[in-house]
Amino acid sequence: MTFDIEGGVRRLILILGDQLTAGLGALADIDPQRDHALLAEVMEEASHVPHHPKKIALIFSAMRHFAEILRAQGMQVHYVTLDDPHNSGSLPGELQRWTQQLNPAEVHLTECGDWRLEQSLRHCGVPIHWHQDSRFLCTREAFAAWAQGRKQLRMEFFYREMRRTSGLLLNPDGTPEGGAWNFDADNRKALPKGVHPPAPLRIEPDAITTEVLELVSRRFAHHYGSLDGFDYPVTAEQAERLWQHFLANGLADFGDYQDAMADDEPFLFHSRISAALNIGLLDLRRICAEVEAAYRTGKVPLNAAEGFIRQLIGWREYVRGIYWLRMPEYAEGNRFGNSRALPEFYWTGRTRMNCMRQTIGQTLEHAYAHHIQRLMVTGNFALLAGIAPKATCDWYLAVYMDAFDWVELPNTLGMVMHADGGYLGSKPYCASGQYIKRMSNHCQGCSYKVSESTGESACPFNALYWHFLMRHREPLERNPRMGMVYRNLARMNEARQQALWDWGERLLARLDAGEML
Template sequence: MNTLRRLIVVQADQLDRNGPLLSDIDPARDAVWMAETVNQPAGGAPHQQRLVLYWSAMRHLRDALRQQGVAVHYHAADAGPGAALTDTTLPGQLAEDLAALGPASVVMMEAGDWSLEQALLECIEPLDVALEWHRDRHFMASREAFQEWASNRKSLTMEYFYRSMRKRHDVLMDGGQPRGGAWNFDKDNRAAFGAGGPGDLPGHPVFEPDATTQAVIALVAERYGHFPGRAADFDQPVTPAQAETALDDFIRHRLPAFGTWQDAIWVGEPLLYHARLSTSLNLHLLDPRRCLARAEAALDAGAAPINAVEGFVRQILGWREFIRGVYWLRMPGYAELNALDHQAELPTFFWDGQTDMACVADAMAALLRHGYAHHIQRLMVLGLFAQLYGVHPYRFHEWHAALYLDAADWVSLPNALGMSQFGDGGVVGTKPYCASGAYIDRMSNACSQCRFNPREAVGETACPFTTLYWEFLDRHEAQLAGNRRLQFQFRNLQRKSEDQRAAIRAQAESLRSRMGAEHDPATKG
């Protein structure tokens, strides 16, 4: 007679110990199923620390459950010969284990990846087992609620969604009005540091690996040491207690200045005043409601200004929820969008950081060291270059999902393919985020340390960003000139003579050819 009531499938980014999967578990009748996976995108491999983060956090949950007497059927990457499972082989392993364990029902929660969710459901469908399905209550807007909000709208504007979420959840509200007299203080959050730089910066917490994490670091270094980054550099939270410590540190030491400097860049300082909480949020180690409550409490206590608190709230309650809503509203077709018909592959300095563009080298150094770069480096340095260069938007998403520790399909695809690369043609953002090297010069000190001149588009010292910016506008003039948010840029383009445009096109062609030759693995001896 079967004694296993429920087999609870806990995916790698569903590690909330108080969530719907584990809140009513009965150790006498239920068991948990977990599996470590590794996936390699085209052209590269995942960051070593990404593997450490997921596997260490999963093993800490596994061990905590076993200490509570819960049976955990766990597939570890080092449990047998060969590599860990992939997302494509994981459903098959689950089906095999279900047949062997014979539970009366299998329990699952909404996934963060459309393809994986479909594969898991398809593997269970032919089996003689009941499915208990849960909504992911970690998020504050359900898939259905976002779909209802989006229905009958000609366009999806994050600002309007954000305001509706503020009202619904009573966050930063004064009765029916926004606290501080405005919904959005973004105009106050665009300061650059100036020649003096950021000065003394508050340190970020470092979480020393315990024995469990050290074992994962050793495994990854041995088996996947050829992947980008270094497993030994890992210092991220892997438990809810550590995630709470990271939140507390941010609220106390960096939130007060976060808003003002959130768009600034400074070479050699990748963390600045940023929260760096996204890994803990996206693995469900940290509840977003807790983040919002702590930030609003800091405002109430006079410990942080409204522009900082509102900027932080907008990222969590606005953008994060909006992006997830768009993903589930538009998948699976969203992944195939390529509005600008970009087809190029990523130059390999996106994997190894070897480039003489100072801003790109600095952003890549941060990414390889930490598995992290803040949102302006993502959007207006690395993402901007990829868009101007003409990288296929899905290839850019794959790269983003492989190298950033906080990436999940639901958050990476709309951010990378949509917002960064304009691959969705305006679903997420109303215009391409295109800019010349002048923007980077204004917001950072990188250009003063670079051999390229951000004011030049042609010549030996021409900034690749500036060259490709004008060539991007020239190439897409027929498609984009009617966009009202690009009128200024196209008026400036139209002031250039045909000879100037031809010279820019030639410079861009030479640049692409040179980068292709320099970064073609076949040319390296």
């Protein structure tokens, strides 16, 4: 079947589920009368890892809402639902099918956020006009140019360059506001008693979202995670409400408590905008400008404004640059040769370790955990236990609402697992249970004792931490940032070291046997 359209179709524009932005590169200079948009819900993208049902629902609902917005603007939109009997099941398949039906003069597409998907589209047999993703401050080419000739690509130096380029939080003479580029040392406070985070903004599902929730419940019932209480923004207007709620109620305390964790407090002073930002419902430049304005008008302290901006134009842009610079080889990194399977409790939350139970439990409920929970709880355990990097990366990609390959893979493989050998991070982010005790109240309600390192009542993080250091002594002891911990290890007597090694071995054997810790 072909479409008989007077004058013919000038452009067919494929819009992906994480490209729901009116100013998208591929949507520039459109002719609503002759240009057609294509959006497709396909099983390949929804199931190449077992994505959290809330994540699938977010993307499908946001896609359907965006299609309606385009139609309201006069755009001719072809929307393929998951249940469409003609659905080919893949985005290359849908692009081929609709190209044959419409016979457009040109096909346009904005850069993908997933190397796997972009390669499949580049080799699907359809000539494509590719557009840069202008939603980011740093293009792939600009990052590659910055990286050229550098032995180490440290985020801090990239971040300073981004500050200079954007002009954010700079004095008139180009020096950083407050006399320093980074106020991270001020952003490591545990949550004190009597300090209460703001109530999260709840967005009720409309008719479109309700229909999507029913679809996801029916088609993805076997995926881990709950659909109950879905309240995420699925339009730019809803995302703006969520952003303004944080700006008014959370940003001022974000700096102090961004690393804090607490029982039954999944959100604390975090914005929850990362998923909306990553699928295109919010504009990065405007968000950063409003954060700077809040600081300059005295509404928020500098450590909060700088810390938030650093997450966006520092880490977020940096890991995207690393991803496109190093793929596909980067995904195969396994510096420590880890091969252990991911424990079942990562999918169920059934564990005696309260910090893991809290983080995994809220992840299964909300498809959300903040960066320290991901790095220093679930990630730290995976690193210490020697879980295979691919299994760990696939889990993070599956369970988190905001996880797309460009941002998830470098953060997990590089930052969490140190599987890239230090290309992204200068040291492994490993810690014993003492770090979790310092930054949370999780240890108070735990079956294990954080003050003990060996024996049935001891916190598993403690022995696994020292076991990790001992089994990887040769590559890590020479690292200048690891010198102190290895000096502490050397001060332990031989009997103590042997006891920690033996108990670590016993814990790992239990993991291998599928026993619950």
